[in-house]
Amino acid sequence: xxxxxxxxxxxxxxxxxxxxxxxxxxxxxxxxxxxxxxxxxxxxxxxxxxxxxxxxxxxxxxxxxxxxxxxxxxxxxxxxxxxxxxxxxxxxxxxxxxxxxxxxxxxxxxxxxxxxxxxxxxxxxxxxxxxxxxxxxxxxxxxxxxxxxxxxxxxxxxxxxxxxxxxxxxxxxxxxxxxxxxxxxxxxxxxxxxxx
Numbered sequence: 001x002x003x004x005x006x007x008x009x010x011x012x013x014x015x016x017x018x019x020x021x022x023x024x025x026x027x028x029x030x031x032x033x034x035x036x037x038x039x040x041x042x043x044x045x046x047x048x049x050x051x052x053x054x055x056x057x058x059x060x061x062x063x064x065x066x067x068x069x070x071x072x073x074x075x076x077x078x079x080x081x082x083x084x085x086x087x088x089x090x091x092x093x094x095x096x097x098x099x100x101x102x103x104x105x106x107x108x109x110x111x112x113x114x115x116x117x118x119x120x121x122x123x124x125x126x127x128x129x130x131x132x133x134x135x136x137x138x139x140x141x142x143x144x145x146x147x148x149x150x151x152x153x154x155x156x157x158x159x160x161x162x163x164x165x166x167x168x169x170x171x172x173x174x175x176x177x178x179x180x181x182x183x184x185x186x187x188x189x190x191x192x193x194x195x196x
Contacts, residue, residue, distance in 0.1 A: 006125060006159075007125050007159070008123060008124045008125045008128045008159060009123040009158075009159070011078040011079065011102060014077075014078050014079040014082070015078075015079050015080065015081055017079075018079050018081035018082050019081060022059070022081070022085060023059060025058075025119075027058060027059055027061040027062075028059065028061055032187065033061070036149065036185075036188055037061065037062055037065055039149075039183065039185070039190060040062065040116075040118065040147065040149050040190065041065055041066075041069065043147060043181050043183070043190055043192050044069060044114070044145065044147065044192075045145070045180070045181075045192075046069075046114075046145070047069065048069060048070070048071065049069060049070045049071070049112075049113050049114040049145075050070075050071050050072070050113050051070065051071065051072050051073075051074075051110070051111070051112045051113055051114070052066055052069070052070035052072070052073040052074070052112060052113075052114040052115075052116065053073075053074050053076075053108065053112040053114065053115045053116070053139070054066055054073060054074070054075040054076070054116045054118075055076060055103055055115070055116065055117050055118075055120050055132075056076070056077055056078075056117070056118065056119065056120035057075035057076060057077050057082075057083065057086050057098070058077060058079075058082045058086065058119075059082050059085040059086050059089065060075070060083075060085060060086025060087070060088075060089040060090050061089070062116075062118060063075045063086055063089075063090055063096065064089055064090050064093065066116060067090065067093045067095055067096050069114075070095065070114060071095060072095050072096075072097070073095060073096045073097070074096075074097045074098075074099065074108060074110075074112075075096055075097070075098055075099075076098070076099050076100070076101040076103070076108075077100065077101075078100065078101070078102045080100055083098055083100060086098060103120075103132050103135070104124075104128050104131035104132040104135055107135040107139065108139065110139070111139050111140070111141050111144075112139055112140060112141065112144060113140075113141045113143075113144040113145065114144060114145050114146075114147070115136055115139070115140055115144070115145075115146050115147070116147045116149075117136070117146070117147070117148050117149075117165075118147070118148070118149040118150070119149065119150055119151060120150075121148065121150055121160065121162070121165030121166075122150060122151075122158045122159065122160040122161055122162055122164070122165055123158065123159065123160075124159060124160065124165075125159045125160075126159075126160070129160065129165065129168055130168075133168065133169065133172070137172070137176055137177075137195065140195045141195065142195055142196070143194060143195060144194070144195050145180075145192060145193065145194055145195075146169070146177065146192070146193040146194075146195070147190070147191075147192050147193075148165065148166055148169060148189075148190065148191045148192075148193070149188060149189070149190045150162030150165055150166065150188060150189055151187060151188050152184070152187065152188055152189050153187065162188065162189050163189065166189055166191050169191065169193060170191070172193075173193070174196070175196070176195065176196060177193040177194065177195060177196060178193065178194045178195075178196055179191060179192070179193050180192050180193065180194050
């Protein structure tokens, strides 16, 4: 039984996590993460996107790499501690805007041709995931890309699993989304969708 399954994890949970360890998932040092980032970037069919949106940028490792593929990139996170690291890491890049924001309670008003949801969806409860889906679809431009990447182990303590998050978006195929790439690796799953 999931300990948190009735509600999404809170901002306070993540702030405490980053207080205890500035890189709790070893994003900066893990070989696994480095390979996953390479696969993430290689999955993108366009060399350059006009406007990108990264949900849950954490300490900015992927943010820095995504910025090279976007004319402008909005990176959000719930943790001020994590985002301050991301801002420091990406200070040499002028095309990134950072905001503290908790999706789905808040969501940008602008539209995007790329939205990246990486290692975030399983922290939401079902209700928040469904709300986030609706907001993502609303703000994703026609023929825009939605890239999902999630760890697929079932810890039993998170509200959802990576597979549940991805399968929820698969329910939107073929009426709202078209899946154009799918990779299931040993520890993670990647799905790339295009808005119809």
